[in-house]
Structures are given as structure tokens and as C-alpha cells.
Amino acid sequence: xxxxxxxxxxxxxxxxxxxxHIKSDILSGRLTAGExxxxxxxxxxxxxxxxxxxxxxxxxxxxxxxxxxxxxxxYYVNRVEQPPQTSVTQVLPEAGKEPHYLLDLVTNSISAEYxxxxxxxxxxxxxxxxxxxxxxxxxxxxxAPELRRAIADNLKQFRGMTVDPEQIIVGAGTEFLxxxxxxxxxxxxxxxxxxxxxxxxxxxxxxxxxxxxxxxxDDAGLSTEExxxxxxxxxxxxxxxxxxxxxxxxxxRRQELLRWAGEQEGRYILEDDYDSEFRFVGRPIPTMFSTDxxxxxxxxxxxxxxxxxxxxxxxxxxxxxxxxEYRKRLSFYACTVSGFEQYTLAQFMAQGxxxxxxxxxxxxxxxxxxAVIDAIRTGPLAGRAEIMEQDAGLHFLMKLNxxxxxxxxxxxxxxxxxxxxxxxxxxxIPENAPQHxxxxxxxxxxxxxxxxxxxxxxxxxxx
Amino acid sequence: xxxxxxxxxxxxxxxxxxxxHIKSDILSGRLTAGExxxxxxxxxxxxxxxxxxxxxxxxxxxxxxxxxxxxxxxYYVNRVEQPPQTSVTQVLPEAGKEPHYLLDLVTNSISAEYxxxxxxxxxxxxxxxxxxxxxxxxxxxxxAPELRRAIADNLKQFRGMTVDPEQIIVGAGTEFLxxxxxxxxxxxxxxxxxxxxxxxxxxxxxxxxxxxxxxxxDDAGLSTEExxxxxxxxxxxxxxxxxxxxxxxxxxRRQELLRWAGEQEGRYILEDDYDSEFRFVGRPIPTMFSTDxxxxxxxxxxxxxxxxxxxxxxxxxxxxxxxxEYRKRLSFYACTVSGFEQYTLAQFMAQGxxxxxxxxxxxxxxxxxxAVIDAIRTGPLAGRAEIMEQDAGLHFLMKLNxxxxxxxxxxxxxxxxxxxxxxxxxxxIPENAPQHxxxxxxxxxxxxxxxxxxxxxxxxxxx
Numbered sequence: 001x002x003x004x005x006x007x008x009x010x011x012x013x014x015x016x017x018x019x020x021h022i023k024s025d026i027l028s029g030r031l032t033a034g035e036x037x038x039x040x041x042x043x044x045x046x047x048x049x050x051x052x053x054x055x056x057x058x059x060x061x062x063x064x065x066x067x068x069x070x071x072x073x074x075y076y077v078n079r080v081e082q083p084p085q086t087s088v089t090q091v092l093p094e095a096g097k098e099p100h101y102l103l104d105l106v107t108n109s110i111s112a113e114y115x116x117x118x119x120x121x122x123x124x125x126x127x128x129x130x131x132x133x134x135x136x137x138x139x140x141x142x143x144a145p146e147l148r149r150a151i152a153d154n155l156k157q158f159r160g161m162t163v164d165p166e167q168i169i170v171g172a173g174t175e176f177l178x179x180x181x182x183x184x185x186x187x188x189x190x191x192x193x194x195x196x197x198x199x200x201x202x203x204x205x206x207x208x209x210x211x212x213x214x215x216x217x218d219d220a221g222l223s224t225e226e227x228x229x230x231x232x233x234x235x236x237x238x239x240x241x242x243x244x245x246x247x248x249x250x251x252x253r254r255q256e257l258l259r260w261a262g263e264q265e266g267r268y269i270l271e272d273d274y275d276s277e278f279r280f281v282g283r284p285i286p287t288m289f290s291t292d293x294x295x296x297x298x299x300x301x302x303x304x305x306x307x308x309x310x311x312x313x314x315x316x317x318x319x320x321x322x323x324x325e326y327r328k329r330l331s332f333y334a335c336t337v338s339g340f341e342q343y344t345l346a347q348f349m350a351q352g353x354x355x356x357x358x359x360x361x362x363x364x365x366x367x368x369x370x371a372v373i374d375a376i377r378t379g380p381l382a383g384r385a386e387i388m389e390q391d392a393g394l395h396f397l398m399k400l401n402x403x404x405x406x407x408x409x410x411x412x413x414x415x416x417x418x419x420x421x422x423x424x425x426x427x428x429i430p431e432n433a434p435q436h437x438x439x440x441x442x443x444x445x446x447x448x449x450x451x452x453x454x455x456x457x458x459x460x461x462x463x
Numbered sequence: 464x465x466x467x468x469x470x471x472x473x474x475x476x477x478x479x480x481x482x483x484h485i486k487s488d489i490l491s492g493r494l495t496a497g498e499x500x501x502x503x504x505x506x507x508x509x510x511x512x513x514x515x516x517x518x519x520x521x522x523x524x525x526x527x528x529x530x531x532x533x534x535x536x537x538y539y540v541n542r543v544e545q546p547p548q549t550s551v552t553q554v555l556p557e558a559g560k561e562p563h564y565l566l567d568l569v570t571n572s573i574s575a576e577y578x579x580x581x582x583x584x585x586x587x588x589x590x591x592x593x594x595x596x597x598x599x600x601x602x603x604x605x606x607a608p609e610l611r612r613a614i615a616d617n618l619k620q621f622r623g624m625t626v627d628p629e630q631i632i633v634g635a636g637t638e639f640l641x642x643x644x645x646x647x648x649x650x651x652x653x654x655x656x657x658x659x660x661x662x663x664x665x666x667x668x669x670x671x672x673x674x675x676x677x678x679x680x681d682d683a684g685l686s687t688e689e690x691x692x693x694x695x696x697x698x699x700x701x702x703x704x705x706x707x708x709x710x711x712x713x714x715x716r717r718q719e720l721l722r723w724a725g726e727q728e729g730r731y732i733l734e735d736d737y738d739s740e741f742r743f744v745g746r747p748i749p750t751m752f753s754t755d756x757x758x759x760x761x762x763x764x765x766x767x768x769x770x771x772x773x774x775x776x777x778x779x780x781x782x783x784x785x786x787x788e789y790r791k792r793l794s795f796y797a798c799t800v801s802g803f804e805q806y807t808l809a810q811f812m813a814q815g816x817x818x819x820x821x822x823x824x825x826x827x828x829x830x831x832x833x834a835v836i837d838a839i840r841t842g843p844l845a846g847r848a849e850i851m852e853q854d855a856g857l858h859f860l861m862k863l864n865x866x867x868x869x870x871x872x873x874x875x876x877x878x879x880x881x882x883x884x885x886x887x888x889x890x891x892i893p894e895n896a897p898q899h900x901x902x903x904x905x906x907x908x909x910x911x912x913x914x915x916x917x918x919x920x921x922x923x924x925x926x
Contacts, residue, residue: 016746060746065717068713080715137771138767176639176799187672207646207792209650250529251541252542308600310803329670336775
């Protein structure tokens with residue numbers, strides 16, 4: 001008969017103790033497969049515990065498959081394997097840490113003080129009150145209708161785009177939308193990205209293991225000629241403000257690309273419009289999506305750059321025939337953005353707060369950019385740095401007058417507390433890149449440290 | 464000389480009107496490539512508008528690439544193409560609509576009244592106050608440390624799992640995590656899913672175009688023998704409560720599968736634990752992850768089922784060697800969940816509210832399940848329906864005594880306002896499935912309509 005001792009004051013219930021004892025006997029082989037366990041009543045009497053305690057322990061063991069019950073007969077031990085005695089110690093790898101820099105020209109962080117936090121949190125509270133339990137219902141696969149409507153209105157008013165809210169698909173970040181697009185357009189197609197370009201985009205296509213071509217740029221942006229030669233079907237571009245060169249693609253090149261897309265079935269242009277809100281002179285450049293007559297352009301944009309990186313809301317706009325395809329094949333995916341944040345953003349936009357915020361940001365970025373450029377032109381780097389910029393976006397280029405190779409430049413700058421992004425970093429073959437060109441991501445620069453940082457750079461160039 | 468008329472009271476600025484006129488002349492071919500535009504001063508005088516208006520219009524046209532400036536010479540027309548005159552009318556496809564059913568056994572909706580809305584919204588407000596501008600900062604790639612800590616604590620206390628918060632990766636829904644896993648484990652591997660099984664899982668692998676095998680089940684769940692024969696490397700299972708059969712995988716089969724995984728490099732088990740919180744008798748079944756000695760199990764779970772479908776927060780737990788791999792190759796992906804909801808959930812868990820909520824839900828679901836089962840056993844279907852269930856999860860099986868083929872059964876039930884999910888729907892080859900077995904997803908059933916719904920079913924079976 002099974003005989004166990006129980007700890008009275010261990011805090012572990014009798015049922016749990018009995019369960020553990022029998023389980024351990026089965027795993028150690030003391031109780032063998034096929035062996036019959038004593039009846040609940042017998043074991044209870046033997047161990048001086050209640051029948052219900054034995055019953056609970058047996059039922060748990062049966063639920064986990066250690067024993068099995070046969071009606072009117074009782075419980076029998078199941079066949080299980082003895083676990084190995086050595087336990088693998090799971091040693092966790094260490095996570096890397098970023099050093100701190102005096103001047104960081106790589107990170108385009110958005111200063112929290114620019115964000116209308118009071119309005120946003122008021123809108124959140126309003127959303128809680130107004131939506132109430134509606135917040136618990138999932139939104140449709142393509143996002144909350146309220147948000148899609150607000151996006152369409154905003155695009156109409158400020159971007160001159162006519163879009164049906166049904167064409168909009170909301171997702172948790174542009175990176176996620178690329179994934180949906182690869183599924184929509186097909187893995188068998190060849191994708192093309194800009195070279196130089198924002199590295200993450202190519203990395204995502206690579207991580208998805210689709211055929212990828214890197215297409216060079218000329219003064220007007222991505223080369224249509226190279227694109228033709230590459231055999232790519234889908235091209236991912238950012239015509240309104242290219243990263244990192246800052247090129248705004250002129251209408252002529254846009255037309256060339258649209259023509260390229262229209263020439264053959266299955267060709268598409270992914271228009272990544274991420275930086276278009278921050279044009280400092282004149283009006284925003286019209287999108288390719290709105291000049292496309294052949295349903296070949298998919299438009300993408302994000303709120304992470306304009307509101308806050310912690311807000312993971314992006315969207316894409318599909319031409320009607322792709323929308324039909326999307327509904328058929330991919331609308332089984334649930335929307336990845338929480339209802340709560342969708343409703344809050346919809347409200348924020350519908351009340352005009354979003355556009356107000358963008359206008360304010362645009363002014364502040366313009367001032368910041370002017371201050372940074374002024375500090376470069378008149379400060380320690382005066383005469384050693386040439387600024388190249390196009391009145392748009394959150395970065396510009398600065399060519400340094402130095403003989404240092406890019407790798408040395410970056411390393412020595414870092415040793416002196418200055419973190420540099422170099423244009424050559426964004427080329428697939430860095431040797432093809434113009435040298436000594438710094439990509440100045442200025443939105444996160446602390447102005448009070450700028451002069452000291454530039455001084456360190458100047459000293460370094462003079463060595 | 465360019466001559467245009469301006470509308471004084473159109474609400475469109477002079478600058479905008481001039482820009483439109485010139486752009487339209489370029490696109491229509493009235494102004495041809497290479498043609499020189501009049502100087503700003505000349506045109507301003509001619510049109511009797513200010514020089515600054517002309518300057519702004521020229522600069523916008525130059526920014527968009529319609530014209531280009533040559534220093535000290537002036538502006539020239541660029542080469543552009545004339546757009547086709549026919550505009551493709553973009554006809555949007557209609558979105559489908561779901562009919563309304565008296566009794567819906569397919570949708571496992573969570574009743575909003577079960578949710579502790581007051582506590583949740585209070586926690587949200589607290590998060591806004593406490594985190595303040597911290598809400599704007601992006602969380603690390605793997606999720607907010609506070610949330611990962613709370614998840615690890617919860618798993619330790621209620622699931623008996625010892626997990627380092629660093630091993631947890633938070634993402635916007637389990638569907639998204641599958642995508643990350645395919646990238647982590649590799650597209651060249653062969654994936655296996657349960658057959659029958661939850662259809663969406665297989666669909667996601669298919670949509671990702673990876674090799675997929677469907678593995679049959681026996682009484683203990685997924686057949687190890689079939690799995691071996693299939694040549695699959697990665698198997699996706701839900702051992703704690705299989706959908707739709709309800710099978711709880713016994714320890715013996717779990718050990719077999721763990722042995723299978725350990726036998727060869729590159730074999731993995733994805734343990735989808737989505738329903739484990741709702742076990743009505745005894746303790747939760749221990750996870751395979753915690754009995755795995757060889758770092759071959761990846762654990763997945765979601766808060767969409769336990770809190771609300773609109774909350775898109777899921778997580779996976781990686782064994783250490785995969786974590787290292789993940790950091791190297793995939794940590795460039797931004798976390799897809801907004802910081803705000805992560806902090807709110809972390810707080811909700813840390814204050815014990817989550818476990819309290821789960822306990823309350825478990826009781827309510829048990830009551831609901833008992834009421835539904837009682838209504839089936841004693842109501843209009845008495846004697847014509849056999850219930851098969853395992854004291855766990857949000858669904859059970861009901862075998863109907865009828866000669867109607869499954870397709871007819873479903874159609875005729877639908878015509879009578881009853882929506883049925885049938886076990887055969889979940890088989891890749893429906894003919895292999897037991898017939899007339901209804902999958903009763905009971906959490907969304909309206910009890911007041913249940914009797915009428917069952918009556919309609921009973922009438923239909925008697926015809």
C-alpha cells in the first residue's frame with residue numbers, strides 16, 4: 001500500500017502533497033505502468049485523510065495523464081518516461097547596452113516636450129468614457145471605421161488625396177504592413193529597395209527571404225533604368241523625402257516610375273510617405289498614389305514619427321483591385337492595433353488636434369533645424385562643413401572637409417562622445433558612397449550640448 | 464507671356480491658383496520642356512500680383528520637379544509626360560456582411576459584462592498620471608520590462624514556470640508572433656499543425672508559403688508516429704486544451720513529443736497555451752515548456768482571450784539559445800504593442816487584478832457551461848445529443864443523433880437561425896471526421912435564447 005507522510009504546516013494542501021508523492025513515484029519508476037492504484041476509500045483510510053482529498057489527487061493525475069481510470073474498476077498507472085536526472089542550467093545571454101553620447105546624430109528621437117500630452121491624455125479619458133465597453137470589442141480586420149474615416153478626411157484636406165476609408169488598412173507599425181504586403185503581392189515576386197536607403201526596409205525583405213534588388217539613385221532619386229534592368233516587380237520608395245539623401249523625387253521621375261509599373265501586370269510601387277508632414281517651404285508634394293491611374297501604387301504612412309514612437313499605428317491604402325484580393329486572402333488576420341488607441345487617435349484627428357500638432361511640430365523642427373545649421377555654419381566647424389538640404393524632413397546632409405576614411409571618422413568621433421551616421425552606412429557597397437558625408441538626424445539633438453560636440457568634431461578634423 | 468485670370472473669392476490663394484495654372488500648362492503641353500519661364504518680377508508685373516506670390520509658386524513647382532532653376536538665369540520647364548485623359552473610375556468592391564443568428568455556436572465572444580471595466584479604466588488613468596511622458600518613449604523590441612516582469616511573476620505563481628523576463632517577447636497578437644517564429648526558425652523548415660485543429664493557424668503558415676504538414680490526432684492528441692513520418696521539423700500544438708476536440712494531452716504523449724524534438728537538431732515544439740486559464744477541475748496542467756530539458760519548446764500565450772479581444776497583447780517565451788539568435792537577427796523589429804497598453808496591463812497584473820479577473824471568469828464560465836449543458840441534457844434536445852467534454856476551456860463537443868449529412872445539417876440550422884460549427888469543419892479532409900459532432904463555443908451564447916435555439920435544432924432533427 002502507498003505510504004506517504006504529510007507536512008502539516010508546509011502551506012501545501014494535503015491534496016497537492018498526495019498528488020506530488022504519487023507523481024514522483026510514477027516518474028521514478030516505483031509505480032510501474034499498468035499497476036492498479038488502491039481505491040480512493042482504501043487509500044484514504046490508510047493515510048488517514050479524507051476520500052475527497054484522494055479523489056482530487058487522482059483526478060488531477062488522470063487529467064495530466066499519469067494515471068487513467070477504468071469505469072467500475074479504478075485507476076491504473078500510465079506508461080511514462082523517467083526524466084533525465086541532469087538538469088540543463090539555462091544560462092541567459094547578456095543583452096548589449098548602448099553607451100551615452102554627448103552629441104548623437106544617429107537617433108531621431110522626438111522630444112517629449114513637443115507632444116500635446118494634456119490634450120492626448122484628455123482624449124484618452126474621453127475615449128474611456130464615451131466608448132465604454134465598446135473598447136472591449138475587437139475592431140474589424142482593417143481597423144476601426146472611425147479611425148479610417150479620420151485618416152481619409154485628413155488626407156483629403158492636407159494631402160489632396162481622395163481615398164475611400166474602406167481602402168485603408170490599419171496595422172501595428174509599417175514593418176508589420178510590409179509583411180502583409182509580401183503576402184498580398186506574393187513571395188515569388190522580386191522586390192527592390194533604394195540604395196542608399198533606410199537599412200531596416202531591406203533588412204525586413206531579407207528576413208522574409210524574398211528576392212531583393214538594391215537600385216542605385218541619381219539626382220532625381222531611384223534610377224528607372226537600373227530598376228528595369230534589375231527585373232524587379234515591386235519597388236519600395238520614399239519619393240517625398242528620401243532617407244538619407246533627402247532627395248525629393250521630381251514629377252518627371254515619378255511619371256517614369258508610374259509608366260514602368262503600368263507596362264506589365266504585377267508591377268507595383270510601394271510609396272512610403274513617412275516624412276511628408278515635415279516640409280518647411282511651400283506645400284506638401286502631391287503623392288504618387290493620387291497621380292496613379294492604373295492602380296499600381298500602394299501608399300504607406302505612420303503615426304509613430306508624427307505623434308510618438310510608442311504609438312504603433314500605421315496604415316496603408318490599397319488600390320481597389322488589391323483591396324478585393326486582400327479581403328479574399330488576408331482579412332482573416334485580426335487587426336494588430338488595440339481598439340483603445342485607434343479610437344483615441346480618431347478623436348484626436350477629428351477634433352483637429354492632429355493637424356494642429358503637426359503644424360506646431362513643423363515650426364519647431366524648422367527652428368531647430370535652423371539653429372543646428374546656424375551652429376554648424378558659424379561655430380567650430382565653420383569652413384570645414386558644407387550643408388546639403390532640401391527644406392524637408394527630419395534630417396539633412398553635412399559634408400566634412402577631412403582626409404579621414406569614414407570608418408576612422410566614425411570611430412574617433414565615437415571615442416570623443418559624438419555618434420555619427422555616415423552616408424556610406426546606407427550604401428550596400430560603402431566604397432561607392434561619397435565620403436565624409438554625415439547624415440544629421442537633428443530632431444533629438446540637445447542644443448545646449450551642440451557647440452561642445454561640434455568643437456570635439458572640429459578638433460578631431462584638425463589632428 | 465503667361466496670362467491667367469484669378470478668382471478673387473474662391474477661397475484658393477493667388478499662389479495656389481498660379482501654381483495650378485502653370486502646372487496644368489506643363490501637363491497639357493502648352494509649356495514645353497526646356498522653355499524658359501518669365502522672371503518672377505516680370506510675371507508679377509504682368510499679372511499684377513506680388514513678386515513673393517510668383518516666387519512661392521515657382522518654388523513649389525520646382526520642389527515637385529515641374530520646373531528647375533538655374534542660378535542667375537531663372538526657371539525652365541522640365542520634361543514631364545502628359546497624363547492619359549481617361550480617368551479609371553475606381554470602383555470599390557463591396558464588403559460582405561454577416562447575418563444575425565438567434566443562436567450562434569461559432570463565435571466565442573466574451574461578454575463585456577465579465578470585464579472589470581472600472582478597474583481597468585482606473586488603471587489606465589493611473590498609467591497616464593504615473594508614466595506621464597514616459598508613454599511617448601518606445602518600449603524595447605521585446606516589450607516593456609514592467610510587463611515582462613509581471614508576466615514572469617504570474618507564470619511562476621499560477622503556472623509553476625520559472626522564466627527570466629528577458630526570455631519573453633511581447634507582440635501584437637499571437638498571429639504576429641507566428642510570423643516572427645517563422646523568421647527565427649527558418650522558412651526552409653517544415654511546419655506541422657494539428658488535424659483537426661484551429662483553422663487560422665494552418666492558414667497563417669500557408670499564407671507565409673512555408674512547407675506545411677497536417678498531422679492526425681488519436682485519443683492522446685497529436686500522433687507522434689504520424690509526426691515522425693511527416694518529416695516536419697517544427698510542430699505547433701495546444702496540449703493544455705486542444706481545439707476543437709478538447710483533448711488534454713497526457714504526460715505520456717508530451718514525453719514522446721519532447722523526445723522526438725530532442726532527437727535531432729532544429730526540431731521545435733510551439734506550445735500554444737491559449738486556453739489554459741480555464742480549467743474547471745483541479746489545477747492547471749503543467750506546461751511542456753517547464754518539463755523541457757533541451758530548449759526545444761517555445762511557449763505562446765495571449766491576453767486577447769482572457770481580457771478582451773480588442774487588447775492585442777500576446778507573448779512568447781524563448782529558450783536561451785533561441786533568445787540569443789533572436790537578439791542577433793530579429794531584435795531590429797520594433798515592438799508592435801503600444802507602450803501605454805503594456806504599462807496598463809503590467810500594473811493590472813502587478814496589483815493582482817488579472818488573477819482576480821481570471822478566477823472570476825473561470826467561475827462564470829463554469830456556471831455558463833453547466834447551464835448550457837443542463838439545457839441541452841434536459842431541454843428539447845434531450846436524448847438526441849451526447850455531450851463530450853473535459854472540464855476545460857471555452858468549448859465542448861456535442862454529438863447529435865441524426866442522419867443528416869454535416870453540410871445539410873449546417874445549412875438547415877442556419878436557415879433556422881442557428882449557426883453551427885461542426886467538428887468536420889476542422890479536418891483537412893472532412894470525410895475523415897466523425898459526423899454530426901457540433902463544436903459548442905458557449906461563452907457567447909445568450910442563455911435567454913438558448914431554449915428557443917435548441918428547440919429549432921430539435922425540430923430540424925425530427926424532420
